[in-house]
Amino acid sequence: MIGLTEVYALAGAMFAAFALFSVRDRSNPKRFGNGAFWALLAVSFLFGSHLGDVANGVLVVILILLGGTGAMGRGSVERTSPEERARRAERRGNALFVPALLIPLIAVVGTFTLGRIRLDGAPLADPSEVTLVALALGIVMALIVALGQAKAPPQAALDEGRRLADMIGWALVLPQLLASLGAVFALAGVGTAVGHIATTWLPLGRPFAAVLVYCVGMALFTMVMGNAFAAFPVMTAAIGVPLIVQRFGGDPAIMGAIGMLSGFCGTLVTPMAANFNIVPAVLLELPDRNAVIKVQIPTAIALLACNIVLMAVLVFRY
Amino acid sequence: MNLWPLLAIAVLVVGFAAGLNPLIVILITALTAGVAAGIAPLHVLAALGRAFNSTRYVSLIWLILPVIGLLEHEGLRERARTLIGRMRAATAGRIILIYLALRQITAALGLTSLGGPAQMVRPIVAPMAEGAAESRLGTLSERMRHVVRAYAASADNVGAFFGEDIFIAISSILLIKGFLAQSGYHIAPFRLSVWAIPTALLAFAIHGVRLWRLDAKLRRMVREERP
Incomplete structure (x- = not known):
């Protein structure tokens, strides 16, 4: 059965190759920093489950110090000029899109089918992890097709991937680290403390005030945690259920649905949601790390106002 | 009710606003939250390591x-x-x-x-x-x-x-x-x-x-x- 362990092993092998190619990139003045960073990530993906919590913690701290103190750099030269790439693109035509579109196609089809395929009675893919297994399968198939089209060896693809990884740099582990910080927050009781403050210090005597504090609280708390999923249980237990539903007789389904979407308005404007806001800025080579957030701020504010009005109008009516 | 863990939020906001490297901000924030909640630094380190290991799927993309x-x-x-x-x-x-x-x-x-x-x-x-x-x-x-x-x-x-x-x-x-x-x-x-x-x-x-x-x-x- 193919599950997360196998997909992690694939990722670990990829990062190990990145480490090797990074160290060999003489155009990067900090090539050993990059090499060490990717090597540690490879160790985490290959052996993380056998290391123990403290060893994993030490690994995380070294990753943070390598990435956070400027020990990583980038190679200088792009291997091909824009003119050269334009010539290749002209020759290859729209066939270039095939592998790129194959990835989402296989990921989606695989999500719905892989869990049902059985070999000797056991499912081919772990049904609980089928989305990630299907994504990995889509990527591998697309890579095979792309290598065949380009008549290139696998090392070429790994080195191109390494070039992109060096460009993204430490931001590559930012989403995973922020998710880990969320776990530490939960352990330390940060959420409970926020809920306590919201209920004791804010005026919640009228239905509209409760809706207002709940929706704005979802957005603000999501901004802090970087994730509406972390904010939802706290705000709903503190304000949503006891006040909106129990005291003022609101509908729990409407409260839950619009409450979560108010949290998503917060996700649009926080650097804590790095995989949505910071990583795209890095990937698109924007000099301002917060450029995507700045574009999203007006939409987020207008939509949060809409959510407050929608909930106030609908939640006590149905 | 221990409200000291809220200090971690202040550290996080100030760190991001000051433009410090986000990885360093995360490390300091995690330590602040743990210490403010009365958790020993070694346990915070272990919690961070465990969480990092169990969230590896985030980086699979x-x-x-x-x-x-x-x-x-x-x-x-x-x-x-x-x-x-x-x-x-x-x-x-x-x-x-x-x-x-x-x-x-x-x-x-x-x-x-x-x-x-x-x-x-x-x-x-x-x-x-x-x-x-x-x-x-x-x-x-x-x-x-x-x-x-x-x-x-x-x-x-x-x-x-x-x-x-x-x-x-x-x-x-x-x-x-x-x-x-x-x-x-x-x-x-x-x-x-x-x-x-x-x-x-x-x-x-x-x-x-x-x-x-x-x-x-x-x-x-x-x-x-x-x-």
């Missing part, structure tokens, strides 16, 4: 780098640009608007993995939007290029966030259902999906209008930069 790198080497982005540059009705705003609609509809059908910044925005959507803007306005300045790219990334987020909650089996719907069930309210996922639709429509309207006005914004930037 990077498996895509070799294939995207290879395709870009072969000219994928240049191809996307020329393909759209030839379409006369295409503008940057319209392309991103169409992508917003597609992203939101597919997310509502549960197909969130169809989009994403690494899969679609960098290799395809952003180059197409840049290509369309270039064929209308001539060579773009770096500043205008960055505006177009940031809007392309924003459409990916808005479409995914406010489309996915219409799909009944998405994790956020299941979280709402699970949490309300613990509080004694048993709700069918379908009811939650239905009440996500008004916000979804408003999200498309609000961000759609802003994308519609992107072309005018780009023309204004051209006039400012090339008087």
